[in-house]
Amino acid sequence: MSAPDLQQLTPSLHRLRIPTGPAHLLNCYLWLGADGVTLVDTGWPDSAELIADAIAALGRQRADVHRIVLTHFHEDHVGSAAEIAGWSAVEVVAGAGNAAYVSGEQRGPLPRLTELEKTIHAEIDESPHGPPCRVDRQVRDGDVLDFAGGARVIGVPGHTPGSIALYLPDADAVLTGDAVAEFDGQVILGVFNTDREAAARCLAKIAATNAQIAGFGHGEVVRVDAHERIRSATDPFAPSPQAN
Numbered sequence: 001m002s003a004p005d006l007q008q009l010t011p012s013l014h015r016l017r018i019p020t021g022p023a024h025l026l027n028c029y030l031w032l033g034a035d036g037v038t039l040v041d042t043g044w045p046d047s048a049e050l051i052a053d054a055i056a057a058l059g060r061q062r063a064d065v066h067r068i069v070l071t072h073f074h075e076d077h078v079g080s081a082a083e084i085a086g087w088s089a090v091e092v093v094a095g096a097g098n099a100a101y102v103s104g105e106q107r108g109p110l111p112r113l114t115e116l117e118k119t120i121h122a123e124i125d126e127s128p129h130g131p132p133c134r135v136d137r138q139v140r141d142g143d144v145l146d147f148a149g150g151a152r153v154i155g156v157p158g159h160t161p162g163s164i165a166l167y168l169p170d171a172d173a174v175l176t177g178d179a180v181a182e183f184d185g186q187v188i189l190g191v192f193n194t195d196r197e198a199a200a201r202c203l204a205k206i207a208a209t210n211a212q213i214a215g216f217g218h219g220e221v222v223r224v225d226a227h228e229r230i231r232s233a234t235d236p237f238a239p240s241p242q243a244n
């Protein structure tokens with residue numbers, strides 16, 4: 001077993017790379033609060049032990065996890081949530097528009113890939129769900145969660161309906177899920193969206209947090225002037241004009 005690949009972003013905010021699986025530079029995030037650990041996304045279905053090792057490396061225990069926030073229902077983000085939710089009295093939080101997909105009550109919509117996205121991922125013909133996970137609390141744009149100085153929920157529909165991002169005041173950081181990504185040194189509009197025009201409109205909303213730090217579902221973290229990078233995000237996988 002290799003050591004967890006952790007990156008400290010602020011005294012309380014840590015990024016954990018999930019090295020397994022096919023996804024581009026997959027991350028989840030850990031917030032170490034005085035009253036417990038909050039996880040933002042949970043990697044693939046086989047990531048729970050790695051996350052436990054990361055928590056131990058940071059001087060906490062798996063029983064200290066008391067909140068999981070899921071940015072959206074995809075398997076590489078929800079994968080280990082159901083398992084981790086069984087470690088202790090964990091509150092599972094998801095966007096109201098995504099909760100039925102996280103819990104498995106409904107099948108989530110398929111992403112609509114552009115021709116360029118198909119060059120990096122085969123056409124997706126089955127909704128990329130994670131193992132079903134209960135949702136204890138559904139949140140909406142503007143809701144505030146009791147960690148990181150009042151983590152503010154940002155509704156970012158587009159990658160999926162009901163996707164959420166979080167702004168963490170105590171870290172001056174935004175965690176975007178798949179609304180935004182880092183790819184080859186560029187900050188880009190996230191890929192594999194159900195509604196990429198809606199997703200593109202969310203960039204300005206995320207940038208309006210004025211966050212210094214941005215942690216993406218995929219790719220490297222931006223640690224300075226993240227809001228400017230997100231406001232000017234590029235779209236290298238945009239549909240070509242003759243498509244549609």
Ligand SMILES: [Zn+2]
Nearest residue numbers: 072074159178
């Ligand atoms: Zn996704």
